[in-house]
Amino acid sequence: MHLLFVREHQRIVKELKTKQPTWSDNILYLEARKIVGALMQQITYGEYLPLVLTDDVRNNNGLKLLDDGFSTDYDPKVDPTIRNEFAVGVFRFGHSQIPDGLGHLLHDFNTIQEDTPLEDLFLDPKLLVTNGGSKVVDLARFIITEEAQKVDRFFESSIRNTLFGITDLTSLNIQRGRDHGVAPYIEYRRYCGLSVPTNFDELTDHPESTRQVLKDAYNDEIEDIDLFVAGVSEIPMSDSTFLGPTFSCLLSEQFRALKVGDRFWYEREGPGGFTEGK
């Protein structure tokens, strides 16, 4: 993804240069950077978050983009720093969506040329350099046409058994949460104003079968359940979005802070923002 955006940056620079031949390299760089930043914010808040969070959650947290005009929600008192539990727990929900392999979809958007098991890709940058990086484009086509996997308690073997040859990403996530002193799952339910279960039967945001699995794994100690484990296995808030109530609460809070705490958010008026025409 980073490479795609670097390439988009270079494409924009070339286009700006033909329109503004007197601009210095530095101005071209800064303008292109600003545009790419705006694109990323648009994709994240306009296209990605609607798949992750329900309309209501996004509405209630001011996460929707404006159709026109400028945004005035900047709040200098809001700290946009990434929260500990967001990094070591919540946003790692994406690990549940990692597929076991990737294909290369050719430019006809029809022919899948080769499938590569994910474990063959770890620590191997040759994909990025083979044929001048052209495989990245085939890979990108594949990724954007594949349906995303659900967020649930199931993780593919490549990341559970053979990450970097021998590691288990799911265990790393759990251990990292403990290293960072993340509070137990039930404490985040309390923080979010959700019901706080006192036993495993009260895990009402989980499927019944999962309640039993959790009960066995945690030896019937409800206070011990890790945030990451319980968060990924909650039932999604709607059929068309990925996350259950606890992760929706924590994720929307972080994305709200990243937006309203950002003086340079692309919808702002004034220096550092865009004109309405732009």
Ligand code: HEM
């Ligand atoms: C093939 C795909 C992926 C692989 C192999 C991968 C692997 C990893 C690894 C090895 C770590 C560090 C684990 C640790 O030692 O604590 C990590 C961290 C993380 N991953 Fe992934 N990941 C992948 C995809 C994703 C996706 C799709 C998301 C979210 C949508 C995601 C979110 C995160 C986050 C938030 C962190 C913590 C970053 C930090 O604390 O600075 N990852 N990932």
